[in-house]
Amino acid sequence: MNRPLRRDAQRNRELLVAAAREVFGEKGLDAPLEEIARRAGVSIGTLYNRFPTRTDLVEAAFSGMLDRWAGEAEQALAAEDPWDGLVQLIVRTCELQSVDRGMTEICTSDLPGAPGLRAARERVGEVFEKVLERAHGAGVLRPDFGLPDLAFAIAATTQAAPLGDWRRHLTFLLDGIQPQDT
DSSP states (O other): OOOOOOOHHHHHHHHHHHHHHHHHHOOOOOOOOOHHHHHHHHHHHHHHHHHHSSHHHHHHHHHHHHHHHHHHHHHHOSSSHHHHHHHHHHHHHHHHHHHHHHHHHHHHHHTTOHHHHHHHHHHHHHHHHHHHHHHHTOOOOOOOOOHHHHHHHHHHHHGGGGGSSSHHHHHHHHHHOOOOOO
């Protein structure tokens, strides 16, 4: 039976999760755990006591974010206009990934040993599929554009963020995925 953490232990856990979100966001999932402990103001031993593996810390740091992203995907699916819903979801995903290396790696990695994160990402992927199907059904999305194409396009757009205005390049992408008049 898991008993509740002492108040100081709970505070340390929260500090570690917040520091992990920052450091993983800046440096990616391979960021030094020592830096996370230092930013949280705790010893590396406290980090390992709370999170025995890196994967445990990654899951704690990103599970809430993936849940929020899934909620945003559901909102996009519920949008009145299928194209607007798709654009809303693409833009939000690009916003997340362009400023958060950890989130980008969560979205593009196999995540071995992180079944909770993998399941959350799969849930988001299922909603993305439904958003694409809805846009296809409305005739506002090229019929040959699928989830792998979208994943590649988002990755390319957000990885280019340091080179310039990713939003400008996203408009080119969005123009390219709409059906062309014949």
